[in-house]
Amino acid sequence: MKIRNFSIVAHIDHGKTTLSDRILEDTGTVPKRKMQAQLLDGMDLERERGITIKAKAVRIQYKDYILNLIDTPGHVDFSYEVARSLRACEGVLLLVDASQGVEAQTVAHAHLAQSLGLKIIPVMNKVDLSQADADASEEQLWDILKEPIEAERVSAKTGMGIEHLLDRIITDIPAPQGDPNAPLRALIFDSYYDPFRGVIMYIRLVDGSVKPGQMIQFMSSGASYKTEEIGFMTPKQLHKTDSLSAGEVGYLVAGIKDIHQVKVGDTITLAERPAEKALPGYAEAKPVVFASIFPVETTDFPLLRKALEKLNLSDSSFHYQSETSKALGFGFRLGFMGILHIEIVKERLEREFNLSLIATSPNVVYHVKFTPRKSHPQELAALPDAPDDPGYKIIDNPANFPPHGDIIDIKEPVIHITIVTPVEFMDGVMTLLKEKRGTFMSMDHLSNQRVIIKYEMPMGEMVIDFYNKLKSVSKGYASFDYEVAGFRSSDVVLMEILLHGTPVDALSVVVHKDKAQTMGRALCAKLKELIGRQQFEVAVQAAVNGKVIARETIPAFRKDVIAKCYGGDITRKRKLLEKQKEGKKRMKAIGSLNIPQEAFVAMLKIDEE
Structure with missing residues (x-):
């Protein structure tokens, strides 16, 4: 069968999308006059940030062979997309920037490809740079793979070595x-x-x-639908065909x-x-980070609802449900795959x-066990049960504690x-991990200059400014x-923020008792700075278990x-x-506060001072 299905995986910014561009150009899949950088990245946001957010697939004709290239995201937040894309392949190009060497996601992708039994072709990219050290990078990769596999030397920018790489595929x-x-199993x-x-x-x-006209069935739900159209993908359009058979990659409507x-x-x-057994590896994509989004103008709530409905059609990996905040009015609670995913969705909604x-x-989400009481509101009784923890409830919003x-x-x-x-x-890195309540697991040397450190750490600590501090x-x-490793009992508490004596549910946060x-x-000092002086005196307080543990007072404007x-x-x-x-x-008794937007991201930056 003259078909080869392969994927390109790499750490973010190692040149994966540029390599895809060169392969498309050198095989004549895209004419040079129509070629542009980041061809497979269709979103403006992908082009501006230089990252791949959505996986892409494209058919390439080369020397009587059909090459099906699946381009995957590089950021850690989208690792589930990488995993399911690799299951559609027999081989993988493991791309390494020769000027930077092996990175954390290179390690993760290499182990994933090995666990799936895929053929790995190491590729050293950017070998034309003066600071590149392809030999050292190749040796680091051998240590990860536990076997010496000859790596291809390419420059995705200039096109050097691309033809030899295609022959190797x-x-x-x-x-x-x-x-x-x-x-049929697809x-x-x-x-x-x-x-x-x-x-x-x-x-x-x-x-x-x-073939078109046949009734297909989803093996997870049992739902049946009639096939209307099938075909394969090229960079800019879909091509209809009469049938697709084993080994091929295509689309189905x-x-x-x-x-x-x-x-x-x-x-x-x-x-x-029907087939007797489904293909392995299916799992529901579960959100791991949660945040609430509210319109600045409360009258925009219906527009936000419509926008989320439309955006969810193209990105079904985030979940949302309506919620009400005493401070911010009507909005939505959203579940995401990671911190970058939050930024992407919010920016797309605004843009x-x-x-x-x-x-x-x-x-993050917590599993909470509590004594049921008749006085509890109905919302607590309606909370979902934790699947692996009998007697515990799933709480993804501090306001619901x-x-x-x-x-x-x-x-x-x-x-x-x-x-x-x-x-x-x-x-410095190990000190940071200790501050974030990390537990040491292992350490291995990639070379004399680089080391791999593995820790177990609460996910909530990663959400709060970890990436910036690590850099x-x-x-x-x-x-x-990172990968989620389960749930552990912890001495964490709910910290409420009170402004002018009123708890602001949108500013509540779960923290470890010692911190x-x-x-x-x-946080009180930061909020005092952000909110600024009002016509009346305002108290900014942090409370845990009903006791005020910190306070700042914003003095009132006073006229002489x-x-x-x-x-x-x-x-x-x-x-x-x-x-x-x-x-x-009198003004203090009846006055109300307008909370600036910066106050809600203050929690992410309080450790920068």
Whole structure:
């Protein structure tokens, strides 16, 4: 079978998208007059940030062979997309920047490809740079792979070595082994919504074949649909075909109007001749970080609802539900795959739908066990049960925490974090991990200059300014990758922020008990600076378990009401001052605060001072 299915994986900024561009150009898939940088990155946001957010697939004709290239995201937040894309391939190009060496996500991707039994072709990129050391980078990769595999030397920017790499793809990556006569089994590795045709699924056929007009069935849900159109993908358009068979990569349209009915990673089979067993590896993509989004103008809430509905059609990996905040009014609670995912969704909402939004500080999900009481609001009783922790409830919003006296135990998510750093910054990185309540797991030397450190760390500590601090202590040279490792009981508490005596639910945060007072003081000081002076005195307080642990007072603006009094009886001046005092007291009783948007990201920056 003259088909080769392969993917390109790399750490972010190692030249993966540029290599895709050169392959498309050198094989004539895209004419040179139509060629442009980051061709497969269709979103403006992808081009501006220089990152791939959505996986792409494209068919390439080269020397009588069909090469199916699946371009994957490089950022750690989108590792689930990388995993399901690799399951659609037989081989992988493991790209390393020869001027930087092996990074954390290089390690993660290499181990993932090995666990799936894929053929790995190491590729040293940017070898034309003066600071490149391809030999040292290759040796680091051998230590990771535990076997010496000859690496290709290329420059994706200039095109050097691309032709030899293409020949190596043909010779080294095995052909698909599926049986075209067996019952259909096709993996859905991506999907997107087209307003005219409905959901378009990207599929890899492992066994069997499919034609238009046949009834397909999703093996996870059992739902059946009639196939309307099938074909394969080129860089800028879809091409119809009469059939797709085992080994091929293509697209399928079945008139599905709701993208949430299509589960990425699911297996498609034929309703009339179903397969006995689904393809392995399917798992629901679960959000790990949560944040609330509110419109700056409360009248924009219906527009925000419509915008989320439309955006969710093209990016079904985030979840949302409506919520109400006493401080910010009506908004939505969203679940994301990571911190970058929050930034991407918020920026797309503001840019594509012309909205002004406030996003609260992100937090993770907790498993909480508490004493049920009749006085509890219905929301607590309606909280979902934790699947692996009987008796625990899932809480993804600090505002939903039960009263502190009723809490029996709180479990927080922990991650296994892998950091690759130069040896000279090792002490600073390990000190940072200790501050973030990390537990040492292992350490290996990649070379005399670079080391791999593995720690177990609470995920909530990574959410609060970890990335910036890691780059600061390593001068930008350290990189990290992580995976969620379960839940552990922890001595964490809910810290409430009170402004003018009223709790602001959107500013509530869950912190470790030992850090509560330090963080409370820092946050109160930051809020005092951000909110600024009002016409009345404002108290900014942090409270844990009903007790105030930190306070800052924002003084009121005061007008010099006795400036016009020159001489005369002192009682006249006192009368004016008493009148002003009464006015300030009345204003304090009925006054309300306008909280600036910067206050809601203060939680992310309180450790920078």
